Amino acid sequence: MSVLDNPPPRPRPVYLNLVAIRLPIAGIASILHRVSGAALFLFALPLMLLAVQASLASPESFAALKAAFAHPLAKLTAIGVVWACLHHFCAGIRYLLIDLHVGDDLAPAQRSGAMVIAVSLALTLIVGLRLW
């Protein structure tokens, strides 16, 4: 067996300048899946629990919660949470389909990656407009 059959591992070039790196569209959908997931854990989860608690406590607290959405800051927060939910949901469905070998070639995967970004932004816009 020659050494060529089993070459010693060479250090691979690593280039991780996050400012200069150019992600393909599916890569953007992927990192947004992570970003939205982190946001859901950090912000949306406790906020949702607070909201569900207030919504169930009494008719008054239900009404107060509804009234709280009049504040622009609450609207902005809600829109952020809605986007995170939608993107994470759509990107997750895409991964489940890719696991089932639906659209797992390069071209369809790039198209569906772009679609995930566009659909969640469009739906967020619709919800946002209705909220405002």
Add this chain to the structure above:
Amino acid sequence: MTRALRQAAGAHYGWRDWLVQRVTAVVMAAYTVVVLGVALWNGGIDYPLWKALFACGAWKLATFVFMLALTWHAWVGVRDIWMDYVKPVGVRLALEVLTLLALAAYIGWTMQILWGGK
């Protein structure tokens, strides 16, 4: 001889987490579709409908299962983030413990909301 030490904060179960992430995702998606369906079917949700829904034992259980799926899913996902970006094992372990404590607290909070009513 050099051997990589098993990390205290490593994943250990790759394929199991992969499967858990997908099963919990499907559970959450199903619950979400039902909630949206209820809202659309009734043209929105007012207090009496919302209260009646959460008075139903089966719905409480479904909500609790949803919450278990969510916390398990969040655990796998958040731990992946710590493992990717936080290299010092001590810091990573501390963050993982904090994550677990938060998720445990959220489960307790959910139980208070669902079964702690007056």
